[in-house]
Amino acid sequence: MPELPEVETVRRSLLPVILHKPIESVEVHYERILQHITPQEFQARLTGLRFLDLTRRGKYLIFHLERELELVAHLRMTGRLIYCSDSAIAQAKHTSVIFGFGSAGDLRFEDVRKFATLDLVKIGEYEQIKGLAKLGVEPLAEEFTVQFLQEITVNRSATIKGILLDQSKIAGLGNIYADESLFLAKIHPERTGNSLQKKELKRLHQAIQKVLGLAIEGQGTTLRDYRTGFGQEGSFQNELQVYGKKGEKCPRCGVDLEHKKVAGRTSHYCPTCQRE
DNA sequence: AAAACCGCCTGTCGGC
């Protein structure tokens, strides 16, 4: 699923091909992708505008446009944003929106499960986008420190897995990278926040940054649906240590990997390396 | 206040 590394990869791939291109047409094929705006108004406000920049916050992509507008996209589970240089190429079955650039191709928002969203707002006005308004720190930024990890775990009875998935604390971790980070840090997903020692938080801090960095280098993890902005698969699925590997051997100690529901999510771990 | 649960969707998979 698209988590921080996947969304960052989409951002990097799309930015150079959409920059300064004027939107000549907007086709909405699935209305409910639009939040707080009708297809008619969405189309009317966007047509003719150019893209000025493309940034990311957590798992949100923010397209900066002329007239101080921002188009905010969230891919949820199966969303894809793909630039197609030839508009004549047939669209995919589950295409929700197409931004046309005339002879310069188009940008297609595809989404099998239809959970993805699009918002159009004035610069920085995110009140209507609840998740974005309450988003926590960027895990690859300087503000993300061991001290910060301590602040969000101390006195907390919730599991560390649940805390890592809470977007209002850390922005961008999902099920895959939470599990991979905990494995690397040798911490069991069910450990409670208040049970974690300083040295474990240091390991976790380092693990999160390492895993995210390597996943971005690998252009993300394609298990099924995720694609880059050019429609290509990522490669980090080949580097996963535990996610989706129940029954396989732990790459560190050789014991059979296990999985169980933690904080409502299937969580993969090594019962030996990650003690309860 | 925090945590648990449900709904939103479609495709895939395992069991019978």
Added chain:
DNA sequence: TGCCGACAGGCGGTTT
């Protein structure tokens, strides 16, 4: 082989 329920998981909203 085909049917059917379980499952995948991010987030908003509601309930506990």
